[in-house]
Amino acid sequence: MKKPKVAFFDFACCEGCQLQVANLGEQLLDVLGAIDVVEFREVMSEKWDKDYDVAIIEGSITDEHAVERIKKIRQRSKVLIAYGSCATIGGVNGMKNGFDLEDAGKYVYGKDYKFFPTIKTHAVHQVVPVDYFVNGCPIYQPELVAVLKAALQGIPYYVPDYAVCVECKLNENVCMYQRGVACMGPVTKAGCNSWCINNGNICYGCRGILSNPNESGAKDVIAKYSIPMDMVMNKMNMYNKCRELGENE
Template sequence: MTRPKVAFFDFSCCEGCQLQVANLGEALLDILALVDLVEFREVMSEKWSGRYSVTFAEGSICSDEAAEKLRKLRERSDVLVAYGSCAATGGVNGMQNRIPREKLISTVYGDQWRAEETRGVRAIHQVVKVDYTLFGCPINPAEFLRLLTAILGGISWHASDNAVCVECKFNENVCMYDRGATCLGPITRGGCNSWCVNNGNVCYGCRGMVSNPNRAGAEEVLQAHGLKPELIAGKMGMYTGALEADDGT
């Protein structure tokens, strides 16, 4: 039996989500016994010219060239996974859609900068049809393995649409709000096993919001905890700027 051809590609991103796979350790050996890894720039230099069984695409789409490359990948792929926050929601790159480009660039680089032209930031599903979405900045390795085995084993899989609070309570963390901090856990899509809060950090909302967030209610809660509307909008929009074109959330 031929093993399924699996490939990883990246668009605008830090490639940190692919690094999560490179860092899997022993599980990576099990995966390699299961699949034929045909392209993965971060760990190998071979290329593949045939069809891909499963393509993991990391990064957001910021140029016409990237969109064209993605469309070609889609045509050659049986299954396409939007892999990581940049691919799933546009990620932090999406801030470009909310904040003027010049302001962003000068904030990050001062006046010493040289940048490629971009034209808006899009998540993968805003350009081509996506079969599965793996959220997270970075993706959660355990969730990646569950998705991969589900795809290869023919079992249905859905990204969690529960708030981060659900898993955070399972882990019996003391709530960040009780600890005098604010946190986006209540409206952020879970599936990460409340990774950040388990390690003493707040939730930054890296997976974007749940599919049907009570945004107004959450704003009210954050305001009651002393946050100004502008800061709330900034926090909520940090990973979701590209999605504003979708449905206003």
């Protein structure tokens, strides 16, 4: 079997997910044994001018240039994988959508803001069709490998559509709510093996909100632990502001 041509691209992001790939360690050798990396700005300078078997996209779409670029990449790619919160759910870049775009431009670029036209932050699937999602900020390395294997086999990968609590309980962590800390685990999609909570941090909701959260139940819990509603919304919007844009703008 010929090795598939794989390219990595980045849009508005911190490039941290690329670092996660470069930091796969020993497993990187297995990954490189299975694929032929033809473009990857973080680790190589070569470019590829033919079609891609797999394009792996980091970052969110935040201006018209990016819209054009991602559309062209999509046209050239058989399979497109969005990875990292910025690409899969908009991520922290989505916080811009809570402001007037002109105000945001002025705040960042001062009086010259008109030279830097911007649009609302979009997740990749809100602009072009996406075949696979690797959620997380940064991505959880074992999940990237699992998705890559699914893509190579041509089978679907199902992002767990249940709460982080499931994996957290299996890891036998003390619940953050019992420690008196508000955690986004109960409404956030699992798949990260409760990585943050295992290491003493809370869940920030970086993998996106469950497709069918129980809103009335969540409100009861928020009230039970006397958590201010605006704090919950801020926590929610830190990564998940782009969900307001819907599936395909």
